[in-house]
Amino acid sequence: MIYGRSTGLSPVSVVVAALFWTWIWGPIGLVLSMPLTLMLVVLGRHVPAFAFFDIMLGDRPALSPAETFYQRALGGHAEEAVEQAEVLLETRSLATYYEEVVLPGLRLAAADVDRGAVERSAMRAICDAAKETLVMLADHIDIDAHVAAPDVATGPGKLEQGEVICFPGAGPLDAAIAMMGAQLLRREGYTVREQSRDRLRGEGGEIIDLGDAEIICILGLFDPRAASRMKRVASALENRFASSRVIIGVARNVEPAIGIEDIDTALLRTFSDVTHAIQLARLELASGAGTCDS
Template sequence: MLALLYFGRDVLIPITLAFILSFLLAPFVRALRHLGLGPTTSVCASVLVVTVSLVAIGAVLVQQVGMMGASLPKYQDTIAAKIEILNELTRGTIGSLGGPAGDLIDHFTQENGAAPQPVQLADGTARMPVLVEIHEPALKPFQLLAKVAASVWPPLETAGIVFVVLIFVLLEHESLRDRFIRLAGGGDLRATTLAVNDAGERLSRFFISQFLVNIATGLAIWLGLALLGVGQAPLWGAMTAVLRFIPYVGVWMAAVCATVLAAAVDPGWSLALMTLGLFLAVEIIVAQTIEPKLYGHTTGLSPLSVVVSAIFWSWIWGPVGLVLSTPLTLCLVVAGRYIRALKVLEIMFGELPALTMPQNFYQRALSGDAHEIVTSAKRYMQHKSLAEYCDGVLLPALHLANFDLKDAAITADEEEKVTSSIIAVIEALSGNPKWWKKRKRSTVLTGGGIGRELRESRISDTGKYQGSFDVPAGSVVLSVPLGSQSAELATEILVRILREQKIDARSRTMDELAEPPPPGASPELVSIVCLVSVDPLNDCDKMSAALEKMRARLPHCKQFALLLPSPFENPDLKTCVFPLADHVSRSYDDILHACQLTMK
């Protein structure tokens, strides 16, 4: 495959350019067809517009390069003076460079106009040397024409292949889509068609957005450099627009070239600094403001994959491969999203995480890396609540750990790491400043005692009764687990979620409720009783009995039922009907909102 890409680059590069250009031109072709033009006319008109535009831009750039080449000798003294300054600042490092860079520095720093020294002959006389220049004979008209044609033919040949292939790709757009649908999986025609259409629209939208952003950035650089007085501003604007297709470093390659020219033109350093500042300001505005609004902060590729793809494609296809590296890799990632055989490409190069957040939580817990879990959780909770985090990440991760426990697929050491990590994370997210302290080694995961340990830790801070009884009537939410120790953990998490929202939540087990009430406690303090079950299908009778008992004991309270089954088993809870419950919730977020509405 690598040999095919390398040795076939003369054919593959123009074909690849044609396909990428087709994504840019497809919306324009569709717009022309909506205006009433035929397919062939629409395609030819679009390609003609692109051809004329590129020829005009190329002519301007060639003129700018010629002007820059003609003006460089004027700045030789300025360049030499600044190289001398830099050489002094670097203690001779610049002057000691070898290779082409050293030769170039020597060329600029050698004494200008030095008179030739006389040569001592064998007879003792001295004579001035005669300078001899060797010139090739003047070329005849046909030889000159052949030389010019030989220099311009390769790019013209490549451009011709690109536009011929582009025309046929646009004309055969529907046929190519059908072939890709057949390749991706023609068994489910509807799903595959939707997937291919979505992939094509996403790529086209991204390429158009990136193209327009790069053109706008190039225009801004052009105008800014023209106002600053830097020569050949159109050339640097065009270079910026092209090199911005190379992620991370492309725009700075153009910035360095423009800054070096500014330093050569201006005897001082102000113009060079203003040039570099212009690139910095424009890039910050574009990268941080415009691009996120158009197509998000990133291309959908992981940063490492962008760098690796740039290195790979530049090695295979040279500078053209460097420019095309991001579009090519993005196409491969999109193909991997919809073609099962190429799924590995999306996993390897895509920005989407390879593991879900619950899987990532459990994997970090197995490694005992609680700090990383807490850091990830806090990033998540910048836009979400603690209740949403527990619903979407913490509970699924606990169920993953429970599955491994049931299958005896977890060692005692891993069990201890998971236990410690879960306790540390819950303590940290609920605002306990002592979460980082090392706890005594114990394996409470097997016994399901995490909830009890967390409850005891909280009681040690809030007192035996988890708070004072000198509070207003109806200000306490009582949470009660239904039997199992897993329910005790779920109940403790609920209490901490409610307390995080400034709700006076306290937990009691069914056995504790059977004991005499604590001194000073009054039933009127409680406004809501939450009964928590993590196995609703098997706890239906137990939940109904508990609701009936709580209704008889605390008739003035609202009775809430919180059902938290495993998200991986999708149990049918239609049979779990509780007429005595005032509200039935299936998530922490829902019961939190229900409690907040009731407590108002």
């Protein structure tokens, strides 16, 4: 077993390989069983056509945590997703779990819809399962306050945390993204008001009431086209509420966007980026108010 871990082979594969190669070549096969099996595992890790060797013989999990979350959300098994989360949260903060597991898992779902592997109608079930998971994890207290987490509290200067209004985008997974972002902002000390996308569109006679909020966040999974639309919405809101700033996030894909270099805050990649952008916007507003007062 120790030999298997040191080479990247599972304990079972070490035993099976020894028996198989001994059966094929006798004592010589026993001697060569580990090198030959390890060669197959390495081949599987670097050549997609032989990936099944790595899955069967290697010691790495078949699915990453993000893939496992996506699988359970796709099946509507929020309880199983929470069980996975409880294990992972023993070694990481909730913010890190959201950034490294839930957000990438929802990106996987969006990518599968884009390539036609999953019906778009399945997105509602995935979103509902993700939201149910987030509700059950909302009151989680990190075991260790020093567990490494995304640097969401650092930035150029510190201001007393204020009020933020969060709207989901129009995508099928955006409600879960907005709920996740709102939770993380509350953990950073912000007062967050979550409002429906209908109010953002002005449907049903609903209007936006900023109250004391200076920051409006529009959160979802945005591709370049959706980000362009959201930027126009953001410009309209900033023209309407001159003393506010609109933050848009997050990117549907982590790869750099092509052909939209004029969009900056529209394609923030992580919730850490969103929090950092809020800090910059509040500093900008504070410095502008100070200039006017002087």
